[in-house]
Amino acid sequence: MDGIDDIDKQLLRLLQQDAKLTTKELASQLGLTLSPVYERIKRLEGLGFIKQYVAVLDKGLLGQPITTFCQVSMRYHDKAFIDKFEEEVQKLEEVQECYHMAGQVDFLLKIHVGSLNDYHDFVKYKLSQIENIGVLNSTFVLKEIKHNLGYYIP
Amino acid sequence: MDGIDDIDKQLLRLLQQDAKLTTKELASQLGLTLSPVYERIKRLEGLGFIKQYVAVLDKGLLGQPITTFCQVSMRYHDKAFIDKFEEEVQKLEEVQECYHMAGQVDFLLKIHVGSLNDYHDFVKYKLSQIENIGVLNSTFVLKEIKHNLGYYIP
DNA sequence: ATCCATGCCGAAAATTTTTCTACAAAGTGT
DNA sequence: ACACTTTGTAGAAAAATTTTCGGCATGGAT
Structure with missing residues (x-):
């Protein structure tokens, strides 16, 4: 600070x-x-404390009421594969967040779609098309309990 | 739309x-x-398409460089316990997001802290103090690959 | 004691937001 | 086809906000 x-x-x-x-x-x-x-x-x-100013929209009204978290593990962990995955994820507009994680799973993705069908199509035709994905595990958000937009400032 | x-x-x-x-x-x-x-x-x-306008801050400069995702499962699933957990989570300022999930795990929490020590203290003295928590599984973010602030608008 | 830097105040200038009136296009009912 | 209503846009004026600037205090350093 x-x-x-x-x-x-x-x-x-x-x-x-x-x-x-x-x-x-x-x-x-x-x-x-x-x-x-x-x-x-x-x-x-x-x-740089303030990075930008944004309008916060309503994802329900925008027709994307479904949020899922998707855990992805790579089959092999060569740098080239990792880089390729990160690069491809950037292009997928359904992916709102993507983190490289410590632990069992390599990546955690937060995804917004309009329907279960859209999610199916996303996984089948977009996400799983990326090379070298080993495990892919999706869990759905049933309810948003808390979503702070700002950070806690001590 | x-x-x-x-x-x-x-x-x-x-x-x-x-x-x-x-x-x-x-x-x-x-x-x-x-x-x-x-x-x-x-x-x-x-x-209601635009809900609010916010300034986006830099969490690193604010002294909270560490992000973790914490999976929580309840021991018993009585409504009273669930409600209590959701209520207590609201009070924890380290918890930026909390979702009730489908699947194996009941809740997914996104947490920001300043250090590993802070995270230890958070889990030991705050989170695990909530009644009836069964499983508690934390994974750390190594790197933020992607973080869209807005939604995809078809 | 003086000088310099920092942070704040107050007023003026520039820009933006907000309001208001009017005009054009599209749809409706007779 | 005609008049009527509705919707969306343009343009200008008024209100408010942002931005700039000069000056005044406070505190630390020389």
């Missing part, structure tokens, strides 16, 4: 919940005037 | 990548003038 103070932290907490808060509103919540708040935001952007 | 057209979809694609784009910039990219773009955004917000 190099070089940021409690005011900066509070600013980050507020902005990661609502990026549309105006400098004016932020200033009043922080007990400052416009200028210092404005400068702090620019500084936090410059330092 | 009830009641939104291709222009709306393109608008959503742009905004979920960069919510700071001005109406002017959006208008020029969409080949429209300010007013229709402005009204479309308000409409998409009203319909």
